[in-house]
Amino acid sequence: VVGGAPDEGVSMRKLRCSPPRRNSHDPTRVVVGVKHQLNGPDSAPVVYHLHGDMDQLLEQAEPSLYFEVERPLTEADLVLLWEADRRNVPVLCEWLMCIVIDPEFQEDRLADYQERFNGLWVPKFGQRAAIVVYVWHVLRQSRLIDWLVRIFVQLGPSV
Amino acid sequence: MGRQRLGEFETAVLLAIIHLRGRGYGVSIADEIERRAGKPVSFGAVYATVDRLQKKGLISSELGEPTPARGGKPKRFYRIEAPGEHALREAQAVAERMWSGVPPMKASA
Numbered sequence: 494v495v496g497g498a499p500d501e502g503v504s505m506r507k508l509r510c511s512p513p514r515r516n517s518h519d520p521t522r523v524v525v526g527v528k529h530q531l532n533g534p535d536s537a538p539v540v541y542h543l544h545g546d547m548d549q550l551l552e553q554a555e556p557s558l559y560f561e562v563e564r565p566l567t568e569a570d571l572v573l574l575w576e577a578d579r580r581n582v583p584v585l586c587e588w589l590m591c592i593v594i595d596p597e598f599q600e601d602r603l604a605d606y607q608e609r610f611n612g613l614w615v616p617k618f619g620q621r622a623a624i625v626v627y628v629w630h631v632l633r634q635s636r637l638i639d640w641l642v643r644i645f646v647q648l649g650p651s652v
Numbered sequence: 653m654g655r656q657r658l659g660e661f662e663t664a665v666l667l668a669i670i671h672l673r674g675r676g677y678g679v680s681i682a683d684e685i686e687r688r689a690g691k692p693v694s695f696g697a698v699y700a701t702v703d704r705l706q707k708k709g710l711i712s713s714e715l716g717e718p719t720p721a722r723g724g725k726p727k728r729f730y731r732i733e734a735p736g737e738h739a740l741r742e743a744q745a746v747a748e749r750m751w752s753g754v755p756p757m758k759a760s761a
Contacts, residue, residue: 568720569720571719571720571721572720572723572724575720575721575722575723576723579723598699598728600725600726601677601678601715601725601726601727601728602678602699602728603725604722604723604725604726604727605677605678605679605695605727606695607722608679608722609679609682609695612679630694630695630696633694633695633696633697634695634696634699
């Protein structure tokens with residue numbers, strides 16, 4: 494199903510959309526899950542031009558019918574996608590990072606780390622290993638790892 | 653201002669900032685060095701270096717416009733300053749003097 498630009502008078506229904514997710518094949522488009530509600534009291538009206546027999550299908554559908562629509566990426570989608578990615582970033586790591594980063598640089602550097610976490614570490618290593626990588630970076634950034642190595646080296650000969 | 657001696661990584665960061673033509677921020681600087689040097693670069697190392705270079709007055713930074721692609725968070729873009737360019741030129745001249753006269757080396761098997 495391809496959702497196009499609003500086309501008044503073609504098909505206006507009460508539809509509830511799920512948050513967008515990235516289209517893995519085309520970064521300029523997003524996929525949105527749409528729940529068709531025949532008489533939903535709190536759903537805002539959304540206009541979609543639906544191809545083929547989808548109009549007829551919706552007429553006959555159950556109120557809980559769920560389908561997915563692909564449409565061009567908007568600025569509002571970018572914010573939602575960023576916020577969705579934000580939920581994957583380990584809060585404890587960000588909190589530790591806030592302690593070690595100068596407040597002046599916190600906002601942009603945490604965003605850099607989020608970009609790196611979701612753009613490289615998670616795809617490359619998986620969610621769990623990406624958290625370990627993030628922790629490693631926190632330790633490096635805080636120089637805690639240097640401190641631990643120094644302690645270890647100092648204790649080494651006497652053990 | 654006295655002569656600024658650059659370390660190897662400082663030189664790499666300065667060159668990456670030049671290559672990125674005003675669009676160099678934490679992620680892109682690390683990526684640029686990785687792409688050109690062919691080895692992974694730690695974020696912490698990049699940040700520690702840009703902080704040091706900024707304190708020395710070799711680079712400056714400014715926050716870009718917040719963009720929806722980063723949830724309204726801005727990027728901090730770095731720019732090379734005149735003393736930074738001077739220090740790079742000097743580092744290049746030193747390297748060229750050191751390499752000058754060295755006979756071509758055979759590639760190892």
